[in-house]
Amino acid sequence: MAIRRDTICALASGLPPAAISVIRMSGPAVIDITERRLSVAKLKPRHATLVDLHSEDGDLIDSGLAIFMPGPASYTGEDTLEITLHGGRMITELALKSIMSAGARIAEPGEFTRRAFEAGKLDLTRAEAVADLIDAESEAQLGQALKQMDGALETLYSGWREDLTEALALLEASIDFPDEEDAPERVDAPVREKLGVLKSDLIQALADGNITERIRDGFKVAILGKPNAGKSTLLNQLARREAAIVTDIPGTTRDVVEVRLTMGGYLVWVSDTAGLRETQDVVEAEGVRRALKAAEDSDIRIWLYDARESFQSDQVRPGDLIISNKSDLVDPESVSRETLSITAKDGSGIDKVEAAIIERLGSLTQNVSAPIITRARHRQGIERALSHLESALGHLESGIGAEFVSEDVRLASRELGTLTGHVDPESVLGAVFSSFCIGK
Numbered sequence: 001m002a003i004r005r006d007t008i009c010a011l012a013s014g015l016p017p018a019a020i021s022v023i024r025m026s027g028p029a030v031i032d033i034t035e036r037r038l039s040v041a042k043l044k045p046r047h048a049t050l051v052d053l054h055s056e057d058g059d060l061i062d063s064g065l066a067i068f069m070p071g072p073a074s075y076t077g078e079d080t081l082e083i084t085l086h087g088g089r090m091i092t093e094l095a096l097k098s099i100m101s102a103g104a105r106i107a108e109p110g111e112f113t114r115r116a117f118e119a120g121k122l123d124l125t126r127a128e129a130v131a132d133l134i135d136a137e138s139e140a141q142l143g144q145a146l147k148q149m150d151g152a153l154e155t156l157y158s159g160w161r162e163d164l165t166e167a168l169a170l171l172e173a174s175i176d177f178p179d180e181e182d183a184p185e186r187v188d189a190p191v192r193e194k195l196g197v198l199k200s201d202l203i204q205a206l207a208d209g210n211i212t213e214r215i216r217d218g219f220k221v222a223i224l225g226k227p228n229a230g231k232s233t234l235l236n237q238l239a240r241r242e243a244a245i246v247t248d249i250p251g252t253t254r255d256v257v258e259v260r261l262t263m264g265g266y267l268v269w270v271s272d273t274a275g276l277r278e279t280q281d282v283v284e285a286e287g288v289r290r291a292l293k294a295a296e297d298s299d300i301r302i303w304l305y306d307a308r309e310s311f312q313s314d315q316v317r318p319g320d321l322i323i324s325n326k327s328d329l330v331d332p333e334s335v336s337r338e339t340l341s342i343t344a345k346d347g348s349g350i351d352k353v354e355a356a357i358i359e360r361l362g363s364l365t366q367n368v369s370a371p372i373i374t375r376a377r378h379r380q381g382i383e384r385a386l387s388h389l390e391s392a393l394g395h396l397e398s399g400i401g402a403e404f405v406s407e408d409v410r411l412a413s414r415e416l417g418t419l420t421g422h423v424d425p426e427s428v429l430g431a432v433f434s435s436f437c438i439g440k
């Protein structure tokens with residue numbers, strides 16, 4: 001169904017002033033706008049042409065390069081024009097004004113990609129990858145977004161849906177041809193087998209410990225320990241700025257202070273927390289509660305203690321980093337060789353802390369090969385699909401009837417279909433007819 005749309009335009013490059021500005025437009029009025037504002041009848045598709053851009057009154061705004069990409073072989077599937085101009089504020093403003101006066105409107109955020117999705121140019125996971133490519137701040141985020149852009153998720157999710165469609169085809173046949181008395185037996189075993197395999201695939205995908213989501217959204221590192229251990233000093237050293245207040249008064253840090261850093265190619269959020277101690281101060285007590293929450297939510301926990309004391313905690317988990325601070329205040333001989341020891345105040349040993357964090361990130365991510373679940377939306381969709389699948393398997397077990405099983409399978413498929421944006425019940429019918437000998 002072709003939808004008659006309006007024409008959208010937007011500044012596609014960064015905010016001016018800049019060396020150049022790229023203005024993009026898409027929609028049915030693109031050819032008309034080209035004729036009226038660039039004074040050229042027809043631009044050669046996919047070729048850079050030097051053009052003059054004029055205002056509504058015919059005044060020259062700037063000269064630049066225009067590239068015309070006719071639909072449907074364009075990003076949005078519609079006629080598209082990109083004009084590269086000098087990146088001045090006034091030029092950009094007048095250029096957009098001129099284009100709008102010729103029949104375009106300013107695009108909504110993401111509207112070009114949305115049109116691309118609606119034109120079937122990319123599925124939802126690829127559309128999400130476009131956003132992730134642009135937002136990537138670490139190499140790992142970029143690598144993941146590129147794989148997703150390449151269709152890794154679409155292939156995975158569509159493959160899962162195909163398995164469901166095949167199971168559904170078998171089930172539909174047993175519903176439509178109940179007279180064939182051996183139909184249920186013939187159908188049950190292969191359906192059970194298919195659904196069982198898929199179930200373990202989904203469980204495995206969900207059991208990735210949120211690692212791909214973490215690569216996308218950032219790993220959480222919490223600095224924990226008693227008041228005055230030097231936690232805020234360590235955070236500031238890692239951040240290379242005074243992000244948290246440092247004083248010699250115990251209990252200075254009350255809220256969780258987070259800084260965003262990249263380490264070893266990964267985005268990480270390092271949080272400084274209130275020192276863990278019993279306190280009568282209501283605000284500090286809330287800080288301690290938040291510190292414990294941050295500890296709970298974090299992927300990597302750093303326990304910092306004053307080298308003059310000994311470290312004790314019953315909250316340490318395997319993989320936590322235990323670091324002694326203020327090594328300047330103790331005899332170097334007495335420092336344990338087992339634990340990492342630093343002097344946060346002058347920055348010595350910070351490189352070792354960074355290396356330890358990077359090593360932990362490496363072991364957290366070592367098994368990640370393909371991007372699976374990069375967003376909470378995907379996790380939720382897969383969880384819902386899994387619960388329908390479990391229900392289908394339960395119904396198969398109880399022998400309640402193929403109708404019930406196929407309803408669950410259909411719901412599971414629908415959930416996976418929403419992940420790619422491909423929900424389309426007609427595809428099931430096609431598979432029913434093609435995979436079963438209906439003419440028999």
Ligand SMILES: Nc1nc2c(ncn2[C@@H]2O[C@H](COP(=O)(O)OP(=O)(O)O)[C@@H](O)[C@H]2O)c(=O)[nH]1
Nearest residue numbers: 228229230231232233246247248326343344345
């Ligand atoms: N001598 C020495 N003092 C430090 C060191 N690191 C931090 N401090 C001091 O210890 C006090 C408490 O530091 P702070 O970072 O606020 O500790 P927090 O309560 O754990 O956040 C401050 O006076 C810091 O200057 C260190 O490596 N050596």
Ligand SMILES: [Mg+2]
Nearest residue numbers: 231232252253
């Ligand atoms: Mg502090």
